[in-house]
Amino acid sequence: MIAVLLNVYLALLFVLVKLKVVPFNLFWKISPAIVLLALMLGLFIPMNWGAPQGPAIVVRNSVAIVPDISGEVVEVAAKANVPLKAGEVLFRIDPVPFESQVKAIEAQLKLAETRLAEMSQLQNRGTGRAFDVEERQANADQLKAQLEGAKWNLEKTTVRAPADGYVTNLALRKGARVANLPLAPAMAFIDTSETVVGVEINQIDARYIAPGQPVELTFKMTPGTVQTGRVESVLHAISTGQVQPSGLAVTPRAIQAAPLIVRVKLDDDAFARSLPAGSAGDAAIFTDRVAAAHVIRKVLLRQIAITNYVNPF
Structure with a gap:
């Protein structure tokens, strides 16, 4: 998406230079780099916490x-x-x-x-x-x-x-x-009385996620389609932070920022029940931050949905 926006700017700049609307001086020569930096800092990096995206999977008890x-x-x-x-x-x-x-x-x-x-x-x-x-x-x-x-x-x-x-x-x-x-x-x-959809979100992107926020999902087994849902909860524990009773003293181990798990409920219950356990896909969560980036995230998710026709991974 960032390449698309940058190419649109370059095409527009080319037309304006040809029509002599803007002079082709040093500023306009380096303007693509300025635009790229502005897009990265002002839109695409904040998009990661305003509309975080992560892999989704269907699990059943x-x-x-x-x-x-x-x-x-x-x-x-x-x-x-x-x-x-x-x-x-x-x-x-x-x-x-x-x-x-x-x-x-x-x-x-x-x-x-x-x-x-x-x-x-x-x-x-x-x-x-x-x-x-x-x-x-x-x-x-x-x-x-x-x-x-x-x-x-x-x-x-x-x-x-x-x-x-x-x-x-x-x-x-x-x-x-x-x-x-x-x-x-x-x-x-x-x-199958309850379908649980879990979404992995990087810890640095999970700060603004809250129950009730809208979610869009696309699954590998239904390419080209996008489903909607809502955040049910953000699980407050993962195994790396779990302590189990033992007769040993604390054993140091490598610490890494593992993704947090967000539980999502699909709006279409019939579709949710039809999903086999282990169905994988991608999901985007739309928080109340960086609203301008939500449209871009929706486009990116639909691109993933279309590429699911040929991308098995």
Whole structure:
């Protein structure tokens, strides 16, 4: 863009000299250098913080599906990369052991309630002890609690989608055995209920970014198009500034000004949901500073959108 503006000035200067509107003296000979310096200092350098630009990427939350119970898989209902709604069945675990547990506790509870009723009658007639009634009552309450837990386990034999999304890299098959171990998830579930777009902005350019500011984005997978959005937040932490608990003293390391991450929400929700995780592109954020540079940044972003037809990087 700076080359375009400079070439326009040179063409205009050439015409004015030919028409003898301006003399071709020393001042006008060095004027292109003066104009170039003025454009750099007055427009293009301030544009970096008035309308900062940076790479953008679409990320989605991944949920490791770990069943609450252990058992043999009798059905895998989910298909790889097929959209699911929250609550739809992912897979089922053999319910027979858990059904038998429920039936056994129900039988014990029925007997305990019968014994409790008999003890209560004896106490009312004055031939039974209050202690026996209390003991039977405690036994019945304990069995009720066990029955509630057994029914919960039976319900958890059906594993459901925690949110809208899809299962990826599906390797689970009927007959496999799953366990309720955090380090052994049964499948990976990609949550599509919310699309997160992150934009990397150099620290020297991020000073005036604030929530609510307009954003324009172009993605590699949709060349020639420009999407709009708004700044949701500027993340106040990156890994280079994170301290983790350890038994060691402070370990010096090389410090570098890593980019800050700006979270953006697209205006077109349907388009946002259609973007695969990992979709990359470029984004420009328009702050309330250096408004004159906003038009130039819009032009530059559209140039990137057009070159995305042939530029894979």
